[in-house]
Amino acid sequence: MVNKEDIERFLDRLAADGATYSELEPGLWILKPSGELDFSVVVHYSPPVLILRVKVMALPSDAQSLATLSRRLLELNATDLVHGSYGIEEDSIVMTEALELSHLDYEEFLAAYESITVALASHLRELGSFREAH
Numbered sequence: 001m002v003n004k005e006d007i008e009r010f011l012d013r014l015a016a017d018g019a020t021y022s023e024l025e026p027g028l029w030i031l032k033p034s035g036e037l038d039f040s041v042v043v044h045y046s047p048p049v050l051i052l053r054v055k056v057m058a059l060p061s062d063a064q065s066l067a068t069l070s071r072r073l074l075e076l077n078a079t080d081l082v083h084g085s086y087g088i089e090e091d092s093i094v095m096t097e098a099l100e101l102s103h104l105d106y107e108e109f110l111a112a113y114e115s116i117t118v119a120l121a122s123h124l125r126e127l128g129s130f131r132e133a134h
Contacts, residue, residue: 002101004045010109011043033117041116049098052084052112054120056093060130069093069130076123083115093127095120 004027011021011029018034027045044051060066073086073093084097097112 001047002050002104006104007043007045007050007109010106013106014110014113031113037117037121039120041113045101048101050101050104050109052097052099052116054095054116055089056086056095056120056124057127057131059088059091059093065130069127072126076119080123081115081119083112084119 007027007029011019011031014031015021019031020034021029021031021043023029029043031041031043033039033041039054039056042051042053044053060069077085081095084095086093086095088094095116097116099108099112
């Protein structure tokens with residue numbers, strides 16, 4: 001089974017390619033992709049799984065916008081996302097993925113991480129149209 005030190009080695013490999021990360025508390029990291037992407041991935045070591053999570057945006061307060069957005073997120077879950085899924089946590093849209101530690105290797109971790117970052121990069125413009133001005 002993959003342990004916390006293995007996850008740190010995975011994060012170090014991503015950092016060698018330009019990502020940055022910091023440990024907030026034991027087993028909980030914030031990972032910032034390289035490039036122009038403006039979001040962070042929370043990596044949580046929580047045996048028997050590793051959880052990757054991104055806060056995408058706040059829920060719109062308008063009922064019609066919320067209904068339209070919810071339908072679109074379900075469509076994206078069904079058509080565009082191989083690993084993770086969109087969901088609602090409190091008043092936010094999040095994308096999450098859970099990876100089993102029992103057989104996790106770097107390639108599977110990297111595939112899940114890249115799946116999240118590529119999906120968000122391609123979806124953010126469309127989803128951004130549902131953001132409310134603050």
